[in-house]
Structure formats: structure tokens, C-alpha cells
Amino acid sequence: MKASLLSDTIFENITNSNGKFTNHFHDTYTIGLTHDGIFKSIHEHKTTLAYQYSTRVINPGEVHCGDSHAWQYTNFYPNVELLSNLYEQMYGEKKMPVFEKHIIQDDELYRRLVSFFRSVYTHEEAMVTESKLINALSYLIANYTRLATPYPFACKEKNTMSMAVEYIHEYLDTEISLENLSEAAMVSKYHFLRLFKNHTGLTPHQYIIAERIHRAKELVLEGESLALAGLHAGFSDQSHFIRSFRKIYGYSPKTLLQKSNFILYK
Template sequence: MSKILNNILFENVSHSNEDFTKHYHDTYTIGLTYKGFLKTFNVNQSYYSYEYSIRINNPGEVHCGKAKEWSHANFYPTIEIISNIYEQIFHEKKIPYFQRHIVDNKMLFLKIHNFFDSYFKNEDEILVEAYLIEALSSLILDSTLYTKNYKEIFEDKKIIKQTYEFINDSIETNFTLEMLAKNVNLSKFHFLRLFKKDFGLTPHAFIVNERLNRANCLIQNGLSISEASIQVGFNDQSHFTRNFRKYFGYTPSTLQKNSNFIL
């Protein structure tokens, strides 16, 4: 399989009826709806993802949703992958941000589907990578709303970025509000107010999100569920499993059995 897809999560889920709590990813999310629908809330706006629509989340966008008999495939390309393809097209290193959360474009849908199909069938690397480049370059050319200079995630949101780095440097810590506020030289009141205004999540939800993203990666890379949950700061296994399912729509045991999986 292509090296550029190492450690990239793929999902192919059938007949989901899950409710997804507010969360975000530090990657893009690019997904196809095959059957059913998802009522989704992205950056506080409501959308419906029906059959043959494309769903896109830019890095850091807070979203949630309610699924109804939802069959879909997703993958989570990194900022680096998307910006590299943008650079190959336009010869400058930029991060594209996409125009719409839900895109209705049958030709683009087919291109992304061809990429997913070749990936899940484990076809030759040259074919998978060709489909990937064709799909992502079409997405960039058709749906880019604006671009930013290539920077790390949350670079334009100082409080969020400093908190993100602080949490990820010691993910297993039992953080207090005082610790988080002190890290950015604010009172607890001002930290809470500015954090939620700038990001749309409470600090607690932000910490849980970061822990679950880290645990997801650890499980994909072979760590046991109990080891991964403890390593990221969950001491209660059932609490970890409940939160994991609320964020990702499947249990950690499903991920462990089917890393880069088809359900």
C-alpha cells in the first residue's frame, strides 16, 4: 500500500444509527454517503448528507450528527497530504479550505469512490495512488473556498494552539481549569469564555477529543485497548468505550479487530 497513506484511518460502515457528539479532527474528513442519511451540524450550521453526496470537514471544524441507516465510507487525509497535492497543482505550499460541508457532485463522488474501492480491494499501489491524486486534485480544483499559508493546526488561534500543545505534551495528566488558564496567562473566567467562543467546545470536551484521537492512533498501531486508554488518561474502561463510540460511531474493539476497516 502507498506509503503516503501510512497511519491514515479509513472507515466503511453499514447501517449506522449512531448519534455523534461534538468533536473535531486535526485532519481533513472526506466521506461518501451510499445509503441512508446523516443529519450533521458543522460549525453550528445544519446539513443533510443523503445518498451519493460527499461530506467534507476541514481540520479543526467542530461537528456532530445523527445517523439513520447510514452506510458510508470516510478517510482522514492529513494537512500534509492535501497541501502537497495543492502544491503540485499550483506550485505553492498552501492549505486549502473547502467551500461546502456537503457537496453534490456525481463526477467527484465517482472519483472518490474509485479511490476507496481500489484501497479496500488492496489493489496495486500505483493504481491506488493515481486514484487518490485524481480525486483530491478534483476536490481542490472544484471546491476550494480559500487557502492559508502552510502552518500547523490552530496557528491562527493562539489560545487554542497553546492549549492543544500543552495537552498533547502530557495527555495523561489530570488537567484542572486552573492549570489550563495559567498556561495561557488568563483567569479561569476569561479562559473559559474565550476558549468556547473561539473553538465551540468546552475545555473538557477538547481534552476528551484529544485523548480519543490519540487512543485511536495507538489502537491502530497495535496497542491493546486497555493500554491505550490508560496511556491517554482514561482510568475507567467503560467510560473510555462510551466516549469512543460517541465520537467515532464504533467501539474500540471494532477498530482493534478491523484497523482500516470494512464493517
Template sequence: MTKLLKNTLFENVTHINESFSKHYHDTYTVGLTYDGVLKTYNSNKSFDFYKYSIRVNNPNEVHEGISQHWSHSNFYPTIELLSNLYEQIFFEKKIPFFENHIINDKVLFFKLHNFFDSFFKNEDEILIETLLIDSLSYLILHFTNYTKNYNDIFDNKIIVKRSLELINDCIDENISLDKLALNCNLSKYHFLRVFKKEIGLTPHSFIINERLNRANNLIKEGITISEASLLVGFNDQSHFTRNFKKYFGYTPTLLQKNSNIIL
């Protein structure tokens, strides 16, 4: 496995019919549809991810969707990977963001297709890296709409900043609404309104999603499912498994079985 793709999740799935609840990833999502359709919702807008189109989600972007006979290849490149490529192209450390969630570009489609094909066939590392850099560089050069400073993923508003810091420090604990509101010197009512407006999720949904993202990474690193669920604050493994499947569309057992490739 090339170092550029260490712990990067790949999906290569055919003809699935699934619903995906509101969630986000701490990585980008870049994928191709080969058949069927995924109706996805980003920022309260609906998009159809149909045959021969390209889908891009930015890090921490809340989305949900419903798939119908959907055959696709996805991967989840890290913020570090995209920001490093951006720096190599423009000589400044920035995080590129893409407003076009569905892209129709034959050149980009075949660049990504060739990259996926080389990866799933386990071709030589130098070929995989070359095709990866070629496709992501094309994406950055042609479709970046704006950038953010590195380490500034969410808007730098004090209430959100304080909340994210507290959640990060206490992710394996039972974090109460009282504690979150008090941390920002707000009433629970006003805290809930501000948090939902800025993040797009309720505090509870955000915490669950953050725990699941961390567990996802731990399992990919070889930690057992039961240990990963406990480390991120799930005391009931069946509850953890239900939420995992609800958010990601696959079970933690499938992730563990297939390492970083979901088939």
C-alpha cells in the first residue's frame, strides 16, 4: 500500500439499495457512479449522482442519501493529502473546497477510473501514486471554488470552537447538554440553535458521528471492534453496530474483514 493512501478507505460496491442518515466524514469523499443512482442531500439541496458522474464531498460536510441499484467506486482521501497537493501546485498550505458536489467531466472521470482500476488490481505502487496525483491534481486545478487555512476546517466562531474542543477532549465520556451549554456560557436553548445552525447537526448527532469516524479509523488500524467501540464511548456494542451501519451503509465487521476496501 502506498504511503499516500495509508488508512484510506475504498469502496467498490454493486447494485445496492440503501438509505444513509445525516452524517459527515473527516475526509473528502471522491467517487464514480457506474450504474444506478444515489440521490444525495447536501446543504438542504438535492443532487442525483447518476451513471458516469463524479461525486465530491468536502470534509465535515453533512450529507445524507438514498441509493437505487447503485454501483460505484469511492475513496476517502485525507485533508492532509489534498492540502499537500494544493501546496505543491500553488506553493501555499491551503485546504481546497469544492462547491460542485456532482461533476460531469469525461477527462476527470477516466482519470479517476484508471486510478481505481490500478488500486483494485493491486498494480505497482508507482503507477497507483502517479494516477492518484494526476486525478486529484486535475480536480484541484479545475474545480476548487475556495480554500481555507490549514487547521481551520469549521468556521472560527468562538461558540463552535469551544464546543468542538470540549467534545474532542471528552469523546469517550457521556457529554451532557448542560456541560456543552455551560462551556459556552449559553442557555441550552440558545446553544442548540447556534450549534445546529453552524454545524448542520444537533450536538447529539455530531458526537455520535465523531465517535463513529474515530472508531472507523481505529478498526482500519487493526483495533478490534469491541475495543474500538469502547475507546470512543460506546458501552453497548449492538448499539454501536446499529449506528455504524446507519451512518456508513456497511457494518464494522465488513470493514474489519476487508481492511480498507469495502466490496
């Protein structure tokens, strides 16, 4: 039996990353540890160096990129529901924690996360893994939450950019045109390009590529072949899929086939 809190959560353990990461985002949190090497992180237009034994935290939707040098790291991507549920258990209200620091030099946090990651990768019993997860994330929330926003993000009327984003998610595996998106948002193409960049921090093309890469990664970890994963995520050209994947994650999608380093927790 596995820890239910972590259902469909992706884990990755990379031993030697060298190269640049292009601008991208995640719908989930990113919480990771730097074990060795150096990572120059460009996050929310600020550059920070991540050194050995530091923790790296990215809130959902935050655009980031960077440059790695002999970087050894472990990441996982917990969803908003998980962090919001834990925040509610701690403080009595269902909110999404927003973390202030991006790179955190805290030996206690690092130790707790290492213990949790080891539990996942050695397939310890669900109760042990969940206990270590709560132990690590509750410490992170208690010490580094900047603010908490209402969750879920319910609103009676969806704004124009939200409708465009929904269109992208629904038709991700098809050819999406600027006309499709501007019509979904009910604005001109000129206004759409400006509003979308302001809303997401990315151009529509960058956003679509990032979403397709995330989807393809999930499909590969679920057992799909690389060729079919790229195709089903919306890439008609396999070489384009491979190049785009490497720009976002810093490694080839073939690396995902090293099952000992990657886990899609079910």
C-alpha cells in the first residue's frame, strides 16, 4: 500500500546535470534539494545560486529557468491540494501557502526532506512515508510561508485568459492557432498576445510547449513509449519533442527510462 497523499506525484533524482533550462512553469509546487554542484536559478526575474545542502521551492505557476553545473538534485512536485490540506490541518482554514524564499539554506529542512525522499525511493510502508512527508512539509509551511491565498480559486465569472488556458488544456494534443486562442478569450489577437504574457509570464507558444512537455513526461512515467508520449501530448515531430524536453528539464526524455531515478507515485 502506498501513501494516498502522494497519488500521481512525480519524483526525479538527477546525478549530474550540466546545461541551461529555458523559461517554464509547473501547475504544481516544485520542492527539491541540491546535494552537490551549483545551480544558477532565475526565478521571478531574480538570480540566485543554489549550493550544496540547500532546498529549492517554487510556487505553482511561477516562471523560472536556470543553468546547472555538475548539479545533483532530487525534486518532487506536490499538488496544490496536498499543501492546502496540510495548511488547513495546521491552521484551521483551507488556503494555499505561498512560500517567500526560493532558495532556502536550512539544515533541518534539508534533513527532513532527505529522510522523506529516501522513504519514497526505498519503498517504505505508507504510514512511514506519509509521516515523513508531513514532518517535512509542515516545517516548510510553518517557517517559510509568506502568505496564504483562498483555495480553491473559485470565481463566478472566468476571465478571458482563464478561458484561453482552459482551451489549451482541452486541445493540447491538437494544432492550436493564435486565432483559436483569441476567439476563446473573445479579444483581438493583438490584445490577446499582450494579456496572455501579462497573465502567465510566457508567450502562448512557450506556455503550450511547457504544458505538452509536462504531459509527455507523465505519459512516459505511466509506461507510454517516448514516441507515443510525444505524439499524444501534441508533438508531431519527435526531434522537436526531444529538444523542447531537454530545454525545460535539462536532460533527455530517454533519461526517464532509468526507472530507479524517476517515480510517478500511484
